[in-house]
Amino acid sequence: MAHSIKTFKTINSEIYLGNDVFVLLNEYLFAYEKSKIFLLVDQNTLNSCASQLISHVKALEKAEIVEIESGEENKTIDICYQLWKTLADYNADRNALLINLGGGVISDMGGFVASTYKRGIDFINIPTTLLAQIDASVGGKVGVDLDGLKNMVGLFNEPKAVFIYPDFLKTLDKRQMLSGYAEALKHALILDKKYWNQLKKGMLSDSSFWLELISASIKIKNQIVLNDPTEKGERKKLNFGHTIGHAIETHYLSGDDLPLLHGEAIVIGMICEAYISTKVNGLSEEHLKEIAATFSKFYKLPILKMEEYHALLELMKNDKKNSKSNLNFTLLKEIGSATFNHPVETALIIDAFDFYNTIYS
Ligand SMILES: NC(=O)c1ccc[n+]([C@@H]2O[C@H](COP(=O)([O-])OP(=O)(O)OC[C@H]3O[C@@H](n4cnc5c(N)ncnc54)[C@H](O)[C@@H]3O)[C@@H](O)[C@H]2O)c1
Ligand SMILES: [Zn+2]
Structure with a gap:
């Protein structure tokens, strides 16, 4: 057996x-x-x-x-x-x-x-x-x-x-499945372009694909964890989308709006952080467009209200990933490759929120 x-x-x-x-x-x-x-x-x-x-x-x-x-x-x-x-x-x-x-x-x-x-x-x-x-x-x-x-x-x-x-x-309902799919898309974005090309087609409705999907993602995550179990370096790559995403998740948990699922919050984070990647880490406009188009095809998400920006920034400062007053990001260089420990200015984060809103408005 x-x-x-x-x-x-x-x-x-x-x-x-x-x-x-x-x-x-x-x-x-x-x-x-x-x-x-x-x-x-x-x-x-x-x-x-x-x-x-x-x-x-x-x-x-x-x-x-x-x-x-x-x-x-x-x-x-x-x-x-x-x-x-x-x-x-x-x-x-x-x-x-x-x-x-x-x-x-x-x-x-x-x-x-x-x-x-x-x-x-x-x-x-x-x-x-x-x-x-x-x-x-x-x-x-x-x-x-x-x-x-x-x-x-x-x-x-x-x-x-x-x-x-x-x-x-x-x-499991479709919304929860998509929430998990967001982490698979993250695994692909940070490490494996071929996997991304496969995932961007959308394979969730085909249950014969699940085993392959689970296996591919575990392989990526497990390898990163084996290389850096306590997140001193490479494991930080797995935080792509999570600096902004966790703030969004927390904000929506405590507010009057319906809570977002973890993966949904991370999708917002990934779109914003991909935008930041084009400004400070050399991600091409073309890759950004592809990432934003792929996420907006799969996920129905709310826009961020301007009056929420400040609260989101405050939440990010409390995130344990950030040291002292620096907001520390994992950013993409291209689809399939990420680098970590990037300090990012508040003004650029606000631009990223605005960019996200143009995708979802
Ligand atoms: N430890 C880590 O490395 C790590 C990584 C990513 C996420 N997380 C954490 O995971 C949590 C999110 O996990 P989640 O999305 O699995 O949420 P969850 O545990 O809340 O499950 C989502 C919903 O699905 C229901 N459910 C579970 N299995 C089901 C099934 N087979 N059929 C029908 N319903 C089912 C649950 O009851 C729940 O309502 C967050 O707290 C996040 O921070 C941890
Ligand atoms: Zn996550």
Whole structure:
């Protein structure tokens, strides 16, 4: 059976990908036979994924299911407190295992809770959104938001293993799929022009392409993480679109407007940061046009109101990626190549917001 499973070696563990991964998971869980196993879900993954998983993985029949409410607004220390308490109430000892079944919110927060409970218990990820399968569950970043500020509290700690079952995506809605696709487009923009040329055609509706897409993106992300696990250098490339994107995501989480999904906020960030790249990093106008046209074809997004600009700039100054008063950007040189540690002036960021608005007006 194991022949139809793709394996990626990470720093200290493995990522398994394929529609047969449950066979492997079942064997893997033998090691935890005598320990308590917790399955962390939100209401959607409880409904759409948990019973399918448990029916294939006998070792999970006795697992304690721990459910939280879905949504980024729950990626908080308050929910962690409840989860730590739940583990303690069940007398979870240091041999316990936490399985994160869900999107990036579940893997970021579950990973953080496991990493800190009794100074760390084992956890594994079973990502169920495209975003989590290609990005959030790879690379060992775990954590929560603080007053809406993204990922302010957290650490680097890899899961013991990641099991990716692409067919979980069958119940995910189109908007969520596109949110994940944004990270794949980012992987292509920073490192792989050929991948970009493939992705810009739009392949999401074809489920036979999912495996290839997930595999290509994991390969890119995992290689970058292996080269620079703690983000001293090259890993910063993965932040393309995120300096502006995180500010937008936070702003829309706290405001009266409907929240944007992570990938949607990152798309706005990528368009703005591609514009900045033409001004200070030699990205050609032609590539900028191609990037903006591709994103605007896939994503329906709001324009940025002029009166919001100031609040967005303030949020960027709070971002942990920025040192002192400098806003630090990862910028494109061309499609498929990025450089990092670029300080950028406020005036240019404002021009970038204006440019974005011309694309979406
Ligand atoms: N750690 C990292 O390296 C990293 C990288 C990228 C993003 N992230 C984080 O990931 C988070 C976003 O992740 P996300 O987009 O997966 O969000 P999410 O976890 O909120 O999931 C999105 C929605 O889809 C639902 N869902 C999940 N799986 C489903 C399925 N199979 N069928 C139907 N519904 C399903 C969820 O309940 C939720 O409502 C953000 O907090 C972001 O900061 C982390
Ligand atoms: Zn992201």
